[in-house]
Amino acid sequence: MTTPADPRNGASSEDASIPTLTDIVEPSASATAQPVETTSADLDWNGLTERVQASLLAGLAHQTEALYDAQLRATLKIIFDRTAEEMAAELKIALTQLTRETVARAVREEIARLRNRP
Secondary structure (H helix, E strand, O other): OOOOOOHHHOOOHHHHHOOOOOOOOOOOHHHOOOOOOOOOOOOOHHHHHHHHHHHHHHHHHHHHHHHHHHHHHHHHHHHHHHHHHHHHHHHHHHHHHHHHHHHHHHHHHHHHHHHOOO
């Protein structure tokens, strides 16, 4: 049931079929929701499983990103520190060996120069 358009609000007689905020509109029988009967056989279990998994993974990824980030940073720091210590020790050994070889070569060359001196 609708009320006729009110010409005072600027509505013309052509607009009478368009409800306004003050009109009372009764829902039609076809507009009412009917319950849908479903059985477990009607469900797409694979699709439902995939959707639930995707939803859970998205939620977990969002929530645990900060936790994993902090743990990853801590683990990488330990690995980088250990690697830096190992590299420093290897570098020290290599530089010590290079220094010994350089000094030994310089001594041999100086001795050879002194022996060949008239």
